[in-house]
Amino acid sequence: MRPFDDATRRNIAAACAAFTRLPENADPASLKRAAVVVALTAARDSDDTAFLLTRRASHLRAHRGQWALPGGRCDAGETPVEAALRELDEELNLKLGAGEVLGQLDDYPTRSGYLITPVVVWAAGSAAIRPNPDEVASVHRIALATIERDAAFDFVAIPESTRRVIRFHHHESLIHAPTAALIYQFREVLAGRQTRVSDLEQPVFAWK
Structure with a gap:
């Protein structure tokens, strides 16, 4: 338990x-930055x-209805x-400053x-x-004990x-990478382990 x-x-x-x-190992020109x-x-x-997990709105053009951490393109x-804090405000009406940032994990391509x-x-x-219905269908609090x-x-x-x-595995749902990979690495950080996740694959439906 982590109160x-x-x-x-x-x-x-x-x-x-x-x-x-890890140092950035991807060609920035070949990938779009997101947070x-x-x-x-x-x-x-x-x-x-707990940490906040969302279901993306069903009318979105990309990855509609999927589980996701709040965020988007820089x-x-x-x-x-800056992008992470802006997206948190836009998606969930949470206005936080840089003083609330605890750290960053590895970049995931x-x-x-x-x-x-x-x-x-x-x-x-x-x-x-307050979830923005243009982007978020629902928001959920996932206790850290769940991912541990x-x-x-x-x-x-x-x-x-x-x-x-x-x-x-979240209740009756399966959440895949990139979201699952990032949550997994956070779980490992909490345990004091330097676990890398960039080699963990996404399901084929998420390749587009």
């Missing part, structure tokens, strides 16, 4: 600080800390941290042509969450790739 309090914030900030991000947010808040049904001249930077933030003002279970993730082979597909 949503100042001690947990300090511990997670320390874990993020101890994590050494997502691991937004930490209070769980709804316990004292545990605007011109925008850093990943996607099959659809993006280089995603995950940004970990402390979202104490979660009472203000041994059975939370599995890895499967597919004929289309030599890399394993990672899956996060």
